[in-house]
Amino acid sequence: AQKVTQAQTEISVVEKEDVTLDCVYETRDTTYYLFWYKQPPSGELVFLIRRNSFDEQNEISGRYSWNFQKSTSSFNFTITASQVVDSAVYFCALAGYGGATNKLIFGTGTLLAVQP
Amino acid sequence: KAGVTQTPRYLIKTRGQQVTLSCSPISGHRSVSWYQQTPGQGLQFLFEYFSETQRNKGNFPGRFSGRQFSNSRSEMNVSTLELGDSALYLCASSSGQGPYNEQFFGPGTRLTVL
Numbered sequence: 051a052q053k054v055t056q057a058q059t060e061i062s063v064v065e066k067e068d069v070t071l072d073c074v075y076e077t078r079d080t081t082y083y084l085f086w087y088k089q090p091p092s093g094e095l096v097f098l099i100r101r102n103s104f105d106e107q108n109e110i111s112g113r114y115s116w117n118f119q120k121s122t123s124s125f126n127f128t129i130t131a132s133q134v135v136d137s138a139v140y141f142c143a144l145a146g147y148g149g150a151t152n153k154l155i156f157g158t159g160t161l162l163a164v165q166p
Numbered sequence: 167k168a169g170v171t172q173t174p175r176y177l178i179k180t181r182g183q184q185v186t187l188s189c190s191p192i193s194g195h196r197s198v199s200w201y202q203q204t205p206g207q208g209l210q211f212l213f214e215y216f217s218e219t220q221r222n223k224g225n226f227p228g229r230f231s232g233r234q235f236s237n238s239r240s241e242m243n244v245s246t247l248e249l250g251d252s253a254l255y256l257c258a259s260s261s262g263q264g265p266y267n268e269q270f271f272g273p274g275t276r277l278t279v280l
Contacts (some may be wrong), residue, residue: 083266091255095271102266113209141209152222154199154265156209 052077054144056157063132064165071127072161079103081116081147084118084125089139089159098140101125102147132164168193170259170272173280178267182249184245187275191238197221198240199228211257212278215240216263244277252279 052074063069070147075084086098101118109116113130118141142157171190179185191198198214199222211224215234232242238259244251256278258269 080272087271092273093256093276094273095258096258097270100266100268143209147264147266152265153211153214153224154201154269155211158208 052079052144052146052155053105054142054155056140056142056160058160059158060161060163062163062165065134066097067129067164068128068130069132069138069162069164071129071142071162073125073127073157075123075125075142075144077144077146079146083145083147085143085145085154086125086127087112087143087156089141091138095141098127102128116137133165134164137162137164169187170270171255171276172255172258172272174275175273176278178280179247180280181247181249183216183247184243185212185247185277186229187242187244187257187277189240189242189256189257189259189272191240191257192270195259195261196237196238196259197263197267198234199258199260199265200240201256202226203274204250204252207251209256211265212226212242214263214265221263222265249269249279253277 055074082103084101088096106156115128139158139159145154181251197212197216234240254274256274259273260267
């Protein structure tokens with residue numbers, strides 16, 4: 051079965067702090083994709099990143115960085131020098147490729163509150 | 167490019183009624199997926215349409231149905247509404263078929279069933 055676990059329900063930080071959002075996944079597919087989405091209060095999910103299972107290179111995009119480790123089935127997301135605008139719910143998601151489960155499976159989300 | 171649009175944004179219905187939600191994908195995108203978001207169950211996949219055909223379906227009862235038109239616009243229908251159908255319904259479009267493609271989400275339709 052496929053599953054995504056985001057153990058952190060809520061995180062509160064003060065502006066300029068670094069914060070890491072954890073994501074652990076389970077899958078039997080050898081080829082799969084991992085995603086991070088941001089959901090601000092407006093409700094619209096905003097795509098942040100997609101990673102396939104064969105690409106374990108870490109990625110950095112501005113203040114955002116992602117650490118993908120197949121050995122621990124984790125795909126963690128770090129925001130450096132957080133800002134109030136980063137306040138949102140962040141979802142990690144998993145999609146198989148060619149496997150029996152052909153849908154995007156979301157974690158339960160982590161609510162990040164950045165205080166000024 | 168215009169983003170994914172969903173109409174209406176808010177809807178209030180009573181139990182037993184039916185409802186139709188609409189989604190217009192990004193121009194050129196042929197795949198439309200629907201998701202239900204509730205506080206209890208989180209984000210759950212409903213179905214995906216590509217080139218007017220349902221390609222994948224989640225674990226929802228037959229009261230939930232959808233269709234896609236030749237211009238890729240999609241509608242989702244829920245019949246015999248139940249209180250538990252109250253949710254944010256999100257539509258996402260993608261250029262390719264399959265959940266592993268990058269999906270662009272609309273603002274959602276918030277359905278309240280009384």
